[in-house]
Amino acid sequence: MKETKLTFGQGRQLSTLLYYEQLVPFxxxxxxxxxxxxxxQLAMQVVQDLNQGYLPPALPTMAVTQADIDSLKATVLQRYPTDAVRGNHWWQSLIDSLPDLDQVLSNLRTYLIETFNMYGYVSQPLVEALGRLLNQQPVLEIMAGQGYLTAGLRALAPEQRILATDNQDWQDQPITAVKPVTSVEKLSALESLVRYSQEVTTILLSWAxxxxxxxxxxLKxxxxxxWFEHGQLIVIGERQGATNSRKFWSQAHLTEVKTIQYPSFDIIDERLYFVH
Structure with a gap:
């Protein structure tokens, strides 16, 4: 059975996807x-999906690995088991282009940030797993950015109460800001807590x-x-890394959400945590 894709909106509908075009010859x-x-093919699908308004698939490690190189060797030997001249020629053409491919694949997150303003990678499997964890309970996402996570959850469970807020400070960053992909109320995190914390049982904070x-x-x-007497805070980010403040990581009491796998496709080790 073909999987039904979750849509977060119209996407950007760009007629030219430079990253996609870079991958075609590879x-x-x-x-x-x-x-x-x-x-x-996965990298190409990701940019196509986001451009068209669909949540993308989960990703494996996208950088070229030793296992990939071993597979490349095996492929050459299988095609030319007794023809060393032709085998070596094909091998050289493949191996010479491998560093360029590795660089393009490793730049996927940068492209997603610059083109779609997606900082944390929000895949359909992640949203579906998070939806099961939330179990239809009312949710507030603070610092929601462009709203990809909230948009996915809203598409998954249209009847669920899901609020999203952001102060839009990120628009001052040196990237081209695009419109939020779902309704995101302009409020600071603390203003959001004052207004909505008693209306929800879960607060989401991703890629602070x-x-x-x-x-x-x-957290203070x-x-x-x-608030933790009746609610839970879920944080998505890289501990002591690319997200959140050092103060937060040093003071937060963390329990990793083991029921949700968040395999990192690049060097950023994103995970989900219950925080109190």
Whole structure:
């Protein structure tokens, strides 16, 4: 049975996807090398899906690995088991282009940020797993950015009460800002807590910036107001890494959400945590 794709809206509907076009010659060159061909096709599908308004698939490690190189060798030997001249020639053409392919695949997140303003990778499997965890309970996402996570949850469960807020400070960053993909109310994190914390049982905080201590202010507020007596805070980010403040990570009590796998496709190790 074909999987039904979750849509978050119209997407950007760009007529030219530079990243996709970069991958086309690699798709042709490595079509016989299954692991590399699959990574290339997945990367192409991701940008197509987001451009058309669909949540993208989950991703494996996108950088070229030693296992990929071993598979490349095996493919060459299988095609030319007794013809060393032709085998070596094909091998050289494949291996020479591998660093360029590795660089393009490793730049996927940068492209998603610059073109779609998607910082944390929001895939359909992630949203479906998170939806099961939330179990139709009312939710507030703070620092929601462009709203990809909320948009996915709203598409998954249209009757569920899902609020999203953001102060839009990220628009000052040196990227081209695009419109939010769902309704996101312009409020700071603390303003959101004052207004909505008593209406929800879960607060989501994904990819909080590492350039401020707003996340620590949130945690202090929730503790001060005994919010954890009836609610839960779920954080998605890289511990002591690309997201959130050092103060937050040092003071937060973390329990990893083991029921949701968040395999990282690049060097950023994103995970889900219950925080209190």
């Amino acid at each position: 798709a042709q060159l490595y079509q016989a090398v299954k692991p590399l061909a699959e990574k290339i 910036p590492d350039t401020s201590t707003a996340d620590w202010d949130v 507020w929730l503790r001060k107001h005994q």
